[in-house]
Amino acid sequence: MRKNVLIIGAGGVAHVVAHKCAMYNDVLGDICIASRTRQKCDAIIESVLRKNHLRDSSKKLYSREVNALDISSLIHLIKDTESEIVINVGQAYVNMSVLEACIETGAVYMDTAIHEEPDKVCENPPWYANYEWKRKERCREKGITAILGIGFDPGVVNAWCALAQKDYFDTIDTIDILDVNAGSHGKYFATNFDPEINFREFRKVWTWINRKWVLQKVHSVRMDYDFPVVGRLPVYLNGHDELHSLSKNIDANSIRFWMGFGDHYLNVFSVLTNIGLTSEKPVKLDDGREVVPLKVLKALLPDPSSLAPGYTGKTCIGNFIRGTKGHEQREIFIYNICDHAECYREVESQAISYTAGVPPVAAAILAARGDWDVKHMVNVEELDPTPFIELLNTMGLPTEIIETPAPFTPPVIESLESV
Known part of the structure:
Protein backbone atom coordinates (compact mmCIF):
# COMPACT_ATOMS: atom_id res chain seq x y z
CA MET A 1 0.00 0.00 0.00
CA ASP A 153 -8.45 14.50 -22.05
CA PRO A 154 -5.78 13.25 -21.86
CA GLY A 155 -6.65 10.55 -19.35
CA VAL A 156 -10.17 9.15 -19.33
CA VAL A 157 -10.41 9.34 -23.12
CA ASN A 158 -7.22 7.23 -23.32
CA ALA A 159 -8.78 4.64 -21.01
CA TRP A 160 -11.86 4.56 -23.25
CA CYS A 161 -9.62 3.82 -26.23
CA ALA A 162 -8.05 0.93 -24.31
CA LEU A 163 -11.52 -0.31 -23.29
CA ALA A 164 -12.71 -0.17 -26.91
CA GLN A 165 -9.68 -2.12 -28.11
CA LYS A 166 -10.05 -4.66 -25.30
CA ASP A 167 -13.82 -5.29 -25.29
CA TYR A 168 -15.59 -3.72 -28.26
CA PHE A 169 -13.49 -4.04 -31.44
CA ASP A 170 -11.33 -6.52 -33.27
CA THR A 171 -10.01 -3.75 -35.51
CA ILE A 172 -10.27 0.03 -35.11
CA ASP A 173 -10.35 2.33 -38.11
CA THR A 174 -10.90 5.78 -36.59
CA ILE A 175 -11.12 7.37 -33.15
CA ASP A 176 -12.55 10.87 -32.94
CA ILE A 177 -12.29 12.49 -29.50
CA LEU A 178 -14.91 15.23 -29.09
CA ASP A 179 -14.91 17.80 -26.27
CA VAL A 180 -17.65 20.43 -25.91
CA ASN A 181 -18.63 22.78 -23.12
CA ALA A 182 -22.31 23.69 -23.44
CA GLY A 183 -22.17 25.78 -20.29
CA SER A 184 -22.26 29.51 -19.61
CA HIS A 185 -20.10 31.39 -17.09
CA GLY A 186 -21.62 34.80 -17.75
CA LYS A 187 -18.32 36.55 -18.47
CA TYR A 188 -17.60 38.47 -21.69
CA PHE A 189 -14.58 36.26 -22.35
CA ALA A 190 -12.75 33.71 -20.22
CA THR A 191 -10.93 30.39 -20.45
CA ASN A 192 -11.93 27.43 -18.32
CA PHE A 193 -8.36 26.59 -17.34
CA ASP A 194 -5.00 28.36 -17.36
CA PRO A 195 -5.26 30.79 -20.32
CA GLU A 196 -1.50 30.73 -20.85
CA ILE A 197 -1.53 26.98 -21.51
CA ASN A 198 -4.92 27.15 -23.23
CA PHE A 199 -3.88 29.64 -25.92
CA ARG A 200 -0.57 27.87 -26.57
CA GLU A 201 -2.65 24.92 -27.87
CA PHE A 202 -4.05 27.04 -30.70
CA ARG A 203 -0.92 27.53 -32.81
CA LYS A 204 -0.76 24.36 -34.91
CA VAL A 205 -3.01 21.37 -35.39
CA TRP A 206 -1.00 18.16 -35.43
CA THR A 207 -3.35 15.22 -35.99
CA TRP A 208 -2.93 11.50 -36.73
CA ILE A 209 -4.47 10.52 -40.09
CA ASN A 210 -3.81 7.35 -42.08
CA ARG A 211 -1.01 6.44 -39.68
CA LYS A 212 1.03 9.61 -40.12
CA TRP A 213 1.22 13.06 -38.54
CA VAL A 214 -0.59 15.72 -40.52
CA LEU A 215 -0.43 19.49 -39.97
CA GLN A 216 -3.52 21.67 -40.34
CA LYS A 217 -4.40 25.30 -39.71
CA VAL A 218 -6.05 26.13 -36.36
CA HIS A 219 -9.87 26.34 -36.42
CA SER A 220 -9.93 25.57 -40.16
CA VAL A 221 -11.84 22.26 -40.14
CA ARG A 222 -15.33 22.33 -38.59
CA MET A 223 -17.97 19.67 -37.96
CA ASP A 224 -21.39 19.92 -36.34
CA TYR A 225 -22.33 16.93 -34.19
CA ASP A 226 -25.52 15.91 -32.42
CA PHE A 227 -24.26 15.15 -28.91
CA PRO A 228 -26.31 13.26 -26.33
CA VAL A 229 -27.97 15.55 -23.77
CA VAL A 230 -26.33 18.83 -24.90
CA GLY A 231 -27.52 18.68 -28.53
CA ARG A 232 -26.04 19.75 -31.86
CA LEU A 233 -22.86 21.80 -31.50
CA PRO A 234 -19.89 22.79 -33.68
CA VAL A 235 -16.46 21.23 -33.10
CA TYR A 236 -13.13 22.11 -34.70
CA LEU A 237 -10.17 19.87 -35.48
CA ASN A 238 -7.51 20.56 -32.88
CA GLY A 239 -4.16 19.21 -31.77
CA HIS A 240 -4.01 17.66 -28.30
CA ASP A 241 -1.79 15.74 -25.90
CA GLU A 242 -3.42 12.33 -26.05
CA LEU A 243 -2.95 11.90 -29.80
CA HIS A 244 0.80 11.68 -29.26
CA SER A 245 0.67 8.54 -27.15
CA LEU A 246 -2.47 6.97 -28.62
CA SER A 247 -0.86 7.00 -32.07
CA LYS A 248 1.86 4.78 -30.62
CA ASN A 249 -0.16 2.55 -28.30
CA ILE A 250 -3.54 2.06 -30.02
CA ASP A 251 -3.77 0.25 -33.36
CA ALA A 252 -5.98 2.64 -35.34
CA ASN A 253 -5.66 4.21 -38.78
CA SER A 254 -6.68 7.71 -37.70
CA ILE A 255 -7.02 9.39 -34.29
CA ARG A 256 -8.29 12.97 -34.17
CA PHE A 257 -9.26 15.49 -31.52
CA TRP A 258 -12.13 17.97 -31.86
CA MET A 259 -12.99 20.83 -29.52
CA GLY A 260 -16.14 22.93 -29.36
CA PHE A 261 -15.96 26.71 -29.83
CA GLY A 262 -18.71 29.28 -30.22
CA ASP A 263 -18.54 32.15 -32.73
CA HIS A 264 -18.00 34.73 -29.97
CA TYR A 265 -15.00 32.84 -28.54
CA LEU A 266 -13.42 32.48 -31.98
CA ASN A 267 -13.97 36.14 -32.84
CA VAL A 268 -12.38 37.39 -29.59
CA PHE A 269 -9.53 34.89 -29.86
CA SER A 270 -8.88 35.98 -33.44
CA VAL A 271 -8.65 39.66 -32.45
CA LEU A 272 -6.36 38.90 -29.48
CA THR A 273 -4.10 36.83 -31.73
CA ASN A 274 -4.02 39.35 -34.55
CA ILE A 275 -2.87 42.16 -32.24
CA GLY A 276 -0.23 39.93 -30.66
CA LEU A 277 -1.67 39.38 -27.19
CA THR A 278 -1.50 35.57 -27.37
CA SER A 279 2.23 35.61 -28.15
CA GLU A 280 4.69 34.00 -25.72
CA LYS A 281 7.58 36.09 -27.11
CA PRO A 282 8.68 39.05 -24.93
CA VAL A 283 8.19 42.60 -26.20
CA LYS A 284 10.00 45.72 -25.01
CA LEU A 285 8.05 48.66 -23.58
CA ASP A 286 9.00 52.32 -24.06
CA ASP A 287 10.64 52.40 -20.63
CA GLY A 288 12.88 49.45 -21.51
CA ARG A 289 11.03 46.79 -19.53
CA GLU A 290 10.17 43.50 -21.21
CA VAL A 291 6.77 41.83 -20.88
CA VAL A 292 5.28 38.66 -22.32
CA PRO A 293 1.93 39.53 -23.97
CA LEU A 294 0.39 36.16 -23.11
CA LYS A 295 1.21 36.62 -19.43
CA VAL A 296 -0.32 40.12 -19.51
CA LEU A 297 -3.47 38.68 -21.09
CA LYS A 298 -3.58 35.96 -18.44
CA ALA A 299 -3.46 38.64 -15.72
CA LEU A 300 -6.35 40.51 -17.36
CA LEU A 301 -8.68 37.55 -17.85
CA PRO A 302 -10.83 36.05 -15.06
CA ASP A 303 -9.16 33.40 -12.93
CA PRO A 304 -10.71 30.11 -14.14
CA SER A 305 -11.47 29.07 -10.55
CA SER A 306 -13.54 32.25 -10.12
CA LEU A 307 -16.00 31.10 -12.80
CA ALA A 308 -17.53 28.32 -10.70
CA PRO A 309 -20.29 30.21 -8.80
CA GLY A 310 -23.25 30.65 -11.10
CA TYR A 311 -21.81 28.51 -13.93
CA THR A 312 -24.70 26.72 -15.66
CA GLY A 313 -25.00 24.01 -18.31
CA LYS A 314 -23.11 20.84 -19.04
CA THR A 315 -20.00 19.45 -20.70
CA CYS A 316 -19.87 16.41 -22.96
CA ILE A 317 -16.61 14.64 -23.75
CA GLY A 318 -16.66 11.45 -25.76
CA ASN A 319 -14.90 9.10 -28.17
CA PHE A 320 -16.62 8.25 -31.46
CA ILE A 321 -14.97 4.99 -32.49
CA ARG A 322 -15.45 3.15 -35.78
CA GLY A 323 -14.15 -0.33 -36.60
CA THR A 324 -15.11 -3.99 -36.81
CA LYS A 325 -16.19 -6.72 -34.40
CA GLY A 326 -16.60 -10.29 -35.65
CA HIS A 327 -16.23 -9.07 -39.26
CA GLU A 328 -19.17 -6.66 -38.80
CA GLN A 329 -18.87 -2.88 -38.96
CA ARG A 330 -19.37 -1.23 -35.58
CA GLU A 331 -19.65 2.33 -34.27
CA ILE A 332 -19.89 3.39 -30.64
CA PHE A 333 -19.82 6.67 -28.72
CA ILE A 334 -18.25 6.43 -25.24
CA TYR A 335 -18.89 9.60 -23.27
CA ASN A 336 -19.46 11.48 -20.03
CA ILE A 337 -21.84 14.32 -19.20
CA CYS A 338 -20.82 16.67 -16.38
CA ASP A 339 -22.99 19.44 -14.91
CA HIS A 340 -21.35 22.73 -13.85
CA ALA A 341 -23.88 23.54 -11.12
CA GLU A 342 -23.69 20.04 -9.63
CA CYS A 343 -19.90 20.30 -9.50
CA TYR A 344 -20.15 23.59 -7.64
CA ARG A 345 -22.61 22.15 -5.13
CA GLU A 346 -20.29 19.21 -4.46
CA VAL A 347 -16.80 20.73 -4.45
CA GLU A 348 -17.21 24.48 -5.23
CA SER A 349 -15.77 24.00 -8.73
CA GLY A 396 -18.91 11.50 -10.06
CA LEU A 397 -17.74 10.80 -13.64
CA PRO A 398 -19.88 7.95 -14.99
CA THR A 399 -19.15 6.47 -18.43
CA GLU A 400 -22.01 6.00 -20.91
CA ILE A 401 -21.85 3.99 -24.14
CA ILE A 402 -24.14 4.29 -27.18
CA GLU A 403 -24.12 1.65 -29.90
CA THR A 404 -24.79 3.07 -33.41
CA PRO A 405 -24.76 6.71 -32.29
CA ALA A 406 -25.51 9.73 -34.46
CA PRO A 407 -23.11 9.53 -37.42
CA PHE A 408 -19.86 11.49 -37.35
CA THR A 409 -18.33 11.90 -40.81
CA PRO A 410 -15.56 14.53 -41.00
CA PRO A 411 -14.59 16.04 -44.35
CA VAL A 412 -11.49 14.82 -46.12
CA ILE A 413 -8.58 16.57 -44.39
CA GLU A 414 -5.81 17.66 -46.73
CA SER A 415 -2.29 17.72 -45.36
CA LEU A 416 -0.38 21.01 -45.18
CA GLU A 417 2.66 19.09 -43.96
CA SER A 418 3.33 15.61 -42.62
CA VAL A 419 6.04 13.96 -40.58
Whole structure:
Protein backbone atom coordinates (compact mmCIF):
# COMPACT_ATOMS: atom_id res chain seq x y z
CA MET A 1 0.00 0.00 0.00
CA ARG A 2 1.15 3.50 -0.88
CA LYS A 3 0.12 6.34 1.42
CA ASN A 4 0.26 10.13 1.76
CA VAL A 5 -0.39 12.40 -1.21
CA LEU A 6 1.46 15.54 -2.24
CA ILE A 7 -0.53 17.82 -4.55
CA ILE A 8 1.62 20.22 -6.58
CA GLY A 9 -0.35 23.30 -7.67
CA ALA A 10 -3.18 25.39 -6.28
CA GLY A 11 -5.37 26.20 -9.29
CA GLY A 12 -8.85 25.03 -10.22
CA VAL A 13 -7.84 21.41 -10.91
CA ALA A 14 -5.81 21.20 -7.69
CA HIS A 15 -8.92 22.43 -5.85
CA VAL A 16 -10.90 19.41 -7.11
CA VAL A 17 -8.00 17.01 -6.50
CA ALA A 18 -7.79 18.14 -2.87
CA HIS A 19 -11.52 17.71 -2.28
CA LYS A 20 -11.58 14.23 -3.77
CA CYS A 21 -8.39 13.13 -1.99
CA ALA A 22 -9.95 14.27 1.29
CA MET A 23 -13.06 12.22 0.54
CA TYR A 24 -10.83 9.16 0.14
CA ASN A 25 -8.16 9.93 2.74
CA ASP A 26 -8.93 6.68 4.56
CA VAL A 27 -7.08 5.07 1.62
CA LEU A 28 -4.73 7.90 0.61
CA GLY A 29 -3.55 9.06 4.04
CA ASP A 30 -2.21 12.55 4.76
CA ILE A 31 -2.61 15.25 2.12
CA CYS A 32 -0.23 18.15 1.53
CA ILE A 33 -1.00 20.90 -0.99
CA ALA A 34 2.07 22.81 -2.15
CA SER A 35 2.59 25.72 -4.52
CA ARG A 36 4.57 28.91 -4.87
CA THR A 37 1.68 30.82 -3.22
CA ARG A 38 0.77 29.13 0.06
CA GLN A 39 -2.27 31.38 0.53
CA LYS A 40 -3.92 29.70 -2.46
CA CYS A 41 -3.30 26.28 -0.91
CA ASP A 42 -4.87 27.42 2.35
CA ALA A 43 -7.95 28.69 0.49
CA ILE A 44 -8.42 25.20 -0.96
CA ILE A 45 -8.10 23.67 2.50
CA GLU A 46 -10.74 26.07 3.79
CA SER A 47 -13.08 24.92 1.02
CA VAL A 48 -12.47 21.23 1.82
CA LEU A 49 -13.19 21.82 5.50
CA ARG A 50 -16.21 24.01 4.72
CA LYS A 51 -17.75 21.15 2.73
CA ASN A 52 -16.82 18.66 5.47
CA HIS A 53 -15.02 16.42 2.97
CA LEU A 54 -12.26 15.15 5.23
CA ARG A 55 -13.46 11.58 5.66
CA ASP A 56 -10.88 10.52 8.28
CA SER A 57 -10.24 13.45 10.61
CA SER A 58 -7.21 11.71 12.11
CA LYS A 59 -5.33 12.24 8.83
CA LYS A 60 -3.57 15.55 8.09
CA LEU A 61 -4.57 18.13 5.47
CA TYR A 62 -2.01 20.93 5.31
CA SER A 63 -0.08 23.26 3.01
CA ARG A 64 3.53 24.07 2.11
CA GLU A 65 5.25 26.63 -0.06
CA VAL A 66 7.51 25.34 -2.83
CA ASN A 67 9.11 26.42 -6.08
CA ALA A 68 8.19 23.48 -8.30
CA LEU A 69 11.07 24.23 -10.68
CA ASP A 70 13.57 23.63 -7.85
CA ILE A 71 14.24 19.89 -7.87
CA SER A 72 16.19 19.87 -4.59
CA SER A 73 13.34 21.69 -2.81
CA LEU A 74 10.84 19.19 -4.21
CA ILE A 75 12.97 16.24 -3.06
CA HIS A 76 13.14 17.73 0.43
CA LEU A 77 9.37 18.33 0.43
CA ILE A 78 8.52 14.78 -0.67
CA LYS A 79 10.80 13.31 2.00
CA ASP A 80 9.69 15.70 4.73
CA THR A 81 5.97 15.04 4.11
CA GLU A 82 6.59 11.29 3.67
CA SER A 83 4.52 11.46 0.48
CA GLU A 84 4.48 8.29 -1.59
CA ILE A 85 2.15 9.63 -4.30
CA VAL A 86 2.67 12.98 -6.06
CA ILE A 87 -0.17 14.45 -8.12
CA ASN A 88 1.29 17.20 -10.28
CA VAL A 89 -1.39 19.69 -11.33
CA GLY A 90 0.90 22.71 -11.56
CA GLN A 91 1.69 24.47 -14.83
CA ALA A 92 2.99 22.17 -17.56
CA TYR A 93 6.40 23.88 -17.33
CA VAL A 94 7.16 22.12 -14.02
CA ASN A 95 6.44 18.55 -15.12
CA MET A 96 10.02 17.44 -15.63
CA SER A 97 11.31 18.91 -12.37
CA VAL A 98 8.51 17.20 -10.42
CA LEU A 99 9.14 13.94 -12.27
CA GLU A 100 12.87 14.14 -11.52
CA ALA A 101 12.10 14.60 -7.82
CA CYS A 102 9.85 11.54 -7.87
CA ILE A 103 12.53 9.47 -9.61
CA GLU A 104 15.00 10.45 -6.89
CA THR A 105 12.62 9.76 -3.98
CA GLY A 106 10.72 6.71 -5.29
CA ALA A 107 7.32 8.44 -5.16
CA VAL A 108 4.57 7.65 -7.65
CA TYR A 109 4.35 10.46 -10.22
CA MET A 110 1.26 11.52 -12.13
CA ASP A 111 0.28 14.57 -14.16
CA THR A 112 -2.67 15.72 -16.28
CA ALA A 113 -0.96 17.42 -19.22
CA ILE A 114 2.12 17.02 -21.38
CA HIS A 115 5.33 18.89 -20.47
CA GLU A 116 6.04 22.21 -22.17
CA GLU A 117 9.01 24.53 -22.28
CA PRO A 118 8.04 28.23 -22.01
CA ASP A 119 9.90 29.22 -25.19
CA LYS A 120 8.76 26.25 -27.32
CA VAL A 121 5.20 25.95 -28.61
CA CYS A 122 3.71 23.00 -30.53
CA GLU A 123 6.96 21.15 -31.14
CA ASN A 124 7.05 18.42 -33.76
CA PRO A 125 5.31 15.18 -32.76
CA PRO A 126 5.23 12.89 -30.96
CA TRP A 127 5.41 15.37 -28.10
CA TYR A 128 5.95 12.82 -25.32
CA ALA A 129 9.19 11.73 -27.02
CA ASN A 130 10.67 15.21 -26.49
CA TYR A 131 10.71 15.04 -22.68
CA GLU A 132 8.73 12.36 -20.80
CA TRP A 133 9.65 9.24 -22.76
CA LYS A 134 13.34 10.11 -22.54
CA ARG A 135 13.04 9.19 -18.85
CA LYS A 136 11.26 5.87 -19.41
CA GLU A 137 14.32 3.70 -18.93
CA ARG A 138 15.33 5.44 -15.69
CA CYS A 139 11.82 4.92 -14.31
CA ARG A 140 11.97 1.24 -15.17
CA GLU A 141 15.47 0.80 -13.72
CA LYS A 142 14.46 2.46 -10.43
CA GLY A 143 10.95 0.94 -10.26
CA ILE A 144 9.21 4.31 -10.47
CA THR A 145 5.52 4.37 -11.29
CA ALA A 146 4.91 7.40 -13.55
CA ILE A 147 1.40 7.78 -15.01
CA LEU A 148 1.30 10.43 -17.70
CA GLY A 149 -1.73 12.48 -18.69
CA ILE A 150 -4.25 11.20 -16.14
CA GLY A 151 -6.82 13.99 -16.41
CA PHE A 152 -9.87 13.64 -18.64
CA ASP A 153 -8.45 14.50 -22.05
CA PRO A 154 -5.78 13.25 -21.86
CA GLY A 155 -6.65 10.55 -19.35
CA VAL A 156 -10.17 9.15 -19.33
CA VAL A 157 -10.41 9.34 -23.12
CA ASN A 158 -7.22 7.23 -23.32
CA ALA A 159 -8.78 4.64 -21.01
CA TRP A 160 -11.86 4.56 -23.25
CA CYS A 161 -9.62 3.82 -26.23
CA ALA A 162 -8.05 0.93 -24.31
CA LEU A 163 -11.52 -0.31 -23.29
CA ALA A 164 -12.71 -0.17 -26.91
CA GLN A 165 -9.68 -2.12 -28.11
CA LYS A 166 -10.05 -4.66 -25.30
CA ASP A 167 -13.82 -5.29 -25.29
CA TYR A 168 -15.59 -3.72 -28.26
CA PHE A 169 -13.49 -4.04 -31.44
CA ASP A 170 -11.33 -6.52 -33.27
CA THR A 171 -10.01 -3.75 -35.51
CA ILE A 172 -10.27 0.03 -35.11
CA ASP A 173 -10.35 2.33 -38.11
CA THR A 174 -10.90 5.78 -36.59
CA ILE A 175 -11.12 7.37 -33.15
CA ASP A 176 -12.55 10.87 -32.94
CA ILE A 177 -12.29 12.49 -29.50
CA LEU A 178 -14.91 15.23 -29.09
CA ASP A 179 -14.91 17.80 -26.27
CA VAL A 180 -17.65 20.43 -25.91
CA ASN A 181 -18.63 22.78 -23.12
CA ALA A 182 -22.31 23.69 -23.44
CA GLY A 183 -22.17 25.78 -20.29
CA SER A 184 -22.26 29.51 -19.61
CA HIS A 185 -20.10 31.39 -17.09
CA GLY A 186 -21.62 34.80 -17.75
CA LYS A 187 -18.32 36.55 -18.47
CA TYR A 188 -17.60 38.47 -21.69
CA PHE A 189 -14.58 36.26 -22.35
CA ALA A 190 -12.75 33.71 -20.22
CA THR A 191 -10.93 30.39 -20.45
CA ASN A 192 -11.93 27.43 -18.32
CA PHE A 193 -8.36 26.59 -17.34
CA ASP A 194 -5.00 28.36 -17.36
CA PRO A 195 -5.26 30.79 -20.32
CA GLU A 196 -1.50 30.73 -20.85
CA ILE A 197 -1.53 26.98 -21.51
CA ASN A 198 -4.92 27.15 -23.23
CA PHE A 199 -3.88 29.64 -25.92
CA ARG A 200 -0.57 27.87 -26.57
CA GLU A 201 -2.65 24.92 -27.87
CA PHE A 202 -4.05 27.04 -30.70
CA ARG A 203 -0.92 27.53 -32.81
CA LYS A 204 -0.76 24.36 -34.91
CA VAL A 205 -3.01 21.37 -35.39
CA TRP A 206 -1.00 18.16 -35.43
CA THR A 207 -3.35 15.22 -35.99
CA TRP A 208 -2.93 11.50 -36.73
CA ILE A 209 -4.47 10.52 -40.09
CA ASN A 210 -3.81 7.35 -42.08
CA ARG A 211 -1.01 6.44 -39.68
CA LYS A 212 1.03 9.61 -40.12
CA TRP A 213 1.22 13.06 -38.54
CA VAL A 214 -0.59 15.72 -40.52
CA LEU A 215 -0.43 19.49 -39.97
CA GLN A 216 -3.52 21.67 -40.34
CA LYS A 217 -4.40 25.30 -39.71
CA VAL A 218 -6.05 26.13 -36.36
CA HIS A 219 -9.87 26.34 -36.42
CA SER A 220 -9.93 25.57 -40.16
CA VAL A 221 -11.84 22.26 -40.14
CA ARG A 222 -15.33 22.33 -38.59
CA MET A 223 -17.97 19.67 -37.96
CA ASP A 224 -21.39 19.92 -36.34
CA TYR A 225 -22.33 16.93 -34.19
CA ASP A 226 -25.52 15.91 -32.42
CA PHE A 227 -24.26 15.15 -28.91
CA PRO A 228 -26.31 13.26 -26.33
CA VAL A 229 -27.97 15.55 -23.77
CA VAL A 230 -26.33 18.83 -24.90
CA GLY A 231 -27.52 18.68 -28.53
CA ARG A 232 -26.04 19.75 -31.86
CA LEU A 233 -22.86 21.80 -31.50
CA PRO A 234 -19.89 22.79 -33.68
CA VAL A 235 -16.46 21.23 -33.10
CA TYR A 236 -13.13 22.11 -34.70
CA LEU A 237 -10.17 19.87 -35.48
CA ASN A 238 -7.51 20.56 -32.88
CA GLY A 239 -4.16 19.21 -31.77
CA HIS A 240 -4.01 17.66 -28.30
CA ASP A 241 -1.79 15.74 -25.90
CA GLU A 242 -3.42 12.33 -26.05
CA LEU A 243 -2.95 11.90 -29.80
CA HIS A 244 0.80 11.68 -29.26
CA SER A 245 0.67 8.54 -27.15
CA LEU A 246 -2.47 6.97 -28.62
CA SER A 247 -0.86 7.00 -32.07
CA LYS A 248 1.86 4.78 -30.62
CA ASN A 249 -0.16 2.55 -28.30
CA ILE A 250 -3.54 2.06 -30.02
CA ASP A 251 -3.77 0.25 -33.36
CA ALA A 252 -5.98 2.64 -35.34
CA ASN A 253 -5.66 4.21 -38.78
CA SER A 254 -6.68 7.71 -37.70
CA ILE A 255 -7.02 9.39 -34.29
CA ARG A 256 -8.29 12.97 -34.17
CA PHE A 257 -9.26 15.49 -31.52
CA TRP A 258 -12.13 17.97 -31.86
CA MET A 259 -12.99 20.83 -29.52
CA GLY A 260 -16.14 22.93 -29.36
CA PHE A 261 -15.96 26.71 -29.83
CA GLY A 262 -18.71 29.28 -30.22
CA ASP A 263 -18.54 32.15 -32.73
CA HIS A 264 -18.00 34.73 -29.97
CA TYR A 265 -15.00 32.84 -28.54
CA LEU A 266 -13.42 32.48 -31.98
CA ASN A 267 -13.97 36.14 -32.84
CA VAL A 268 -12.38 37.39 -29.59
CA PHE A 269 -9.53 34.89 -29.86
CA SER A 270 -8.88 35.98 -33.44
CA VAL A 271 -8.65 39.66 -32.45
CA LEU A 272 -6.36 38.90 -29.48
CA THR A 273 -4.10 36.83 -31.73
CA ASN A 274 -4.02 39.35 -34.55
CA ILE A 275 -2.87 42.16 -32.24
CA GLY A 276 -0.23 39.93 -30.66
CA LEU A 277 -1.67 39.38 -27.19
CA THR A 278 -1.50 35.57 -27.37
CA SER A 279 2.23 35.61 -28.15
CA GLU A 280 4.69 34.00 -25.72
CA LYS A 281 7.58 36.09 -27.11
CA PRO A 282 8.68 39.05 -24.93
CA VAL A 283 8.19 42.60 -26.20
CA LYS A 284 10.00 45.72 -25.01
CA LEU A 285 8.05 48.66 -23.58
CA ASP A 286 9.00 52.32 -24.06
CA ASP A 287 10.64 52.40 -20.63
CA GLY A 288 12.88 49.45 -21.51
CA ARG A 289 11.03 46.79 -19.53
CA GLU A 290 10.17 43.50 -21.21
CA VAL A 291 6.77 41.83 -20.88
CA VAL A 292 5.28 38.66 -22.32
CA PRO A 293 1.93 39.53 -23.97
CA LEU A 294 0.39 36.16 -23.11
CA LYS A 295 1.21 36.62 -19.43
CA VAL A 296 -0.32 40.12 -19.51
CA LEU A 297 -3.47 38.68 -21.09
CA LYS A 298 -3.58 35.96 -18.44
CA ALA A 299 -3.46 38.64 -15.72
CA LEU A 300 -6.35 40.51 -17.36
CA LEU A 301 -8.68 37.55 -17.85
CA PRO A 302 -10.83 36.05 -15.06
CA ASP A 303 -9.16 33.40 -12.93
CA PRO A 304 -10.71 30.11 -14.14
CA SER A 305 -11.47 29.07 -10.55
CA SER A 306 -13.54 32.25 -10.12
CA LEU A 307 -16.00 31.10 -12.80
CA ALA A 308 -17.53 28.32 -10.70
CA PRO A 309 -20.29 30.21 -8.80
CA GLY A 310 -23.25 30.65 -11.10
CA TYR A 311 -21.81 28.51 -13.93
CA THR A 312 -24.70 26.72 -15.66
CA GLY A 313 -25.00 24.01 -18.31
CA LYS A 314 -23.11 20.84 -19.04
CA THR A 315 -20.00 19.45 -20.70
CA CYS A 316 -19.87 16.41 -22.96
CA ILE A 317 -16.61 14.64 -23.75
CA GLY A 318 -16.66 11.45 -25.76
CA ASN A 319 -14.90 9.10 -28.17
CA PHE A 320 -16.62 8.25 -31.46
CA ILE A 321 -14.97 4.99 -32.49
CA ARG A 322 -15.45 3.15 -35.78
CA GLY A 323 -14.15 -0.33 -36.60
CA THR A 324 -15.11 -3.99 -36.81
CA LYS A 325 -16.19 -6.72 -34.40
CA GLY A 326 -16.60 -10.29 -35.65
CA HIS A 327 -16.23 -9.07 -39.26
CA GLU A 328 -19.17 -6.66 -38.80
CA GLN A 329 -18.87 -2.88 -38.96
CA ARG A 330 -19.37 -1.23 -35.58
CA GLU A 331 -19.65 2.33 -34.27
CA ILE A 332 -19.89 3.39 -30.64
CA PHE A 333 -19.82 6.67 -28.72
CA ILE A 334 -18.25 6.43 -25.24
CA TYR A 335 -18.89 9.60 -23.27
CA ASN A 336 -19.46 11.48 -20.03
CA ILE A 337 -21.84 14.32 -19.20
CA CYS A 338 -20.82 16.67 -16.38
CA ASP A 339 -22.99 19.44 -14.91
CA HIS A 340 -21.35 22.73 -13.85
CA ALA A 341 -23.88 23.54 -11.12
CA GLU A 342 -23.69 20.04 -9.63
CA CYS A 343 -19.90 20.30 -9.50
CA TYR A 344 -20.15 23.59 -7.64
CA ARG A 345 -22.61 22.15 -5.13
CA GLU A 346 -20.29 19.21 -4.46
CA VAL A 347 -16.80 20.73 -4.45
CA GLU A 348 -17.21 24.48 -5.23
CA SER A 349 -15.77 24.00 -8.73
CA GLN A 350 -16.85 24.22 -12.37
CA ALA A 351 -17.10 21.12 -14.56
CA ILE A 352 -13.92 21.69 -16.60
CA SER A 353 -11.78 21.55 -13.47
CA TYR A 354 -13.91 18.72 -12.07
CA THR A 355 -13.45 16.47 -15.10
CA ALA A 356 -9.69 17.07 -15.00
CA GLY A 357 -9.35 16.74 -11.22
CA VAL A 358 -11.29 13.60 -10.36
CA PRO A 359 -9.36 11.11 -12.60
CA PRO A 360 -5.90 11.60 -10.98
CA VAL A 361 -7.47 10.89 -7.59
CA ALA A 362 -8.98 7.66 -8.95
CA ALA A 363 -5.53 6.80 -10.31
CA ALA A 364 -3.96 7.61 -6.93
CA ILE A 365 -6.39 5.22 -5.23
CA LEU A 366 -5.48 2.49 -7.73
CA ALA A 367 -1.78 3.17 -7.19
CA ALA A 368 -2.24 3.14 -3.41
CA ARG A 369 -4.02 -0.22 -3.60
CA GLY A 370 -1.39 -1.64 -5.96
CA ASP A 371 -3.62 -2.08 -9.03
CA TRP A 372 -1.78 0.62 -10.98
CA ASP A 373 1.53 0.68 -9.10
CA VAL A 374 3.30 -0.69 -12.18
CA LYS A 375 6.92 0.39 -11.38
CA HIS A 376 7.56 2.02 -14.77
CA MET A 377 6.38 4.93 -16.93
CA VAL A 378 3.06 4.53 -18.77
CA ASN A 379 0.45 6.49 -20.62
CA VAL A 380 -3.07 5.74 -19.48
CA GLU A 381 -4.03 3.52 -22.43
CA GLU A 382 -1.26 1.09 -21.40
CA LEU A 383 -3.07 0.31 -18.13
CA ASP A 384 -6.10 -1.91 -17.49
CA PRO A 385 -9.00 0.52 -18.03
CA THR A 386 -11.69 -1.47 -16.24
CA PRO A 387 -10.92 -0.72 -12.56
CA PHE A 388 -10.32 2.94 -13.42
CA ILE A 389 -13.62 3.38 -15.25
CA GLU A 390 -15.50 1.45 -12.57
CA LEU A 391 -14.02 3.68 -9.88
CA LEU A 392 -14.86 6.87 -11.79
CA ASN A 393 -18.46 5.64 -12.04
CA THR A 394 -18.67 5.91 -8.24
CA MET A 395 -16.74 9.19 -7.97
CA GLY A 396 -18.91 11.50 -10.06
CA LEU A 397 -17.74 10.80 -13.64
CA PRO A 398 -19.88 7.95 -14.99
CA THR A 399 -19.15 6.47 -18.43
CA GLU A 400 -22.01 6.00 -20.91
CA ILE A 401 -21.85 3.99 -24.14
CA ILE A 402 -24.14 4.29 -27.18
CA GLU A 403 -24.12 1.65 -29.90
CA THR A 404 -24.79 3.07 -33.41
CA PRO A 405 -24.76 6.71 -32.29
CA ALA A 406 -25.51 9.73 -34.46
CA PRO A 407 -23.11 9.53 -37.42
CA PHE A 408 -19.86 11.49 -37.35
CA THR A 409 -18.33 11.90 -40.81
CA PRO A 410 -15.56 14.53 -41.00
CA PRO A 411 -14.59 16.04 -44.35
CA VAL A 412 -11.49 14.82 -46.12
CA ILE A 413 -8.58 16.57 -44.39
CA GLU A 414 -5.81 17.66 -46.73
CA SER A 415 -2.29 17.72 -45.36
CA LEU A 416 -0.38 21.01 -45.18
CA GLU A 417 2.66 19.09 -43.96
CA SER A 418 3.33 15.61 -42.62
CA VAL A 419 6.04 13.96 -40.58
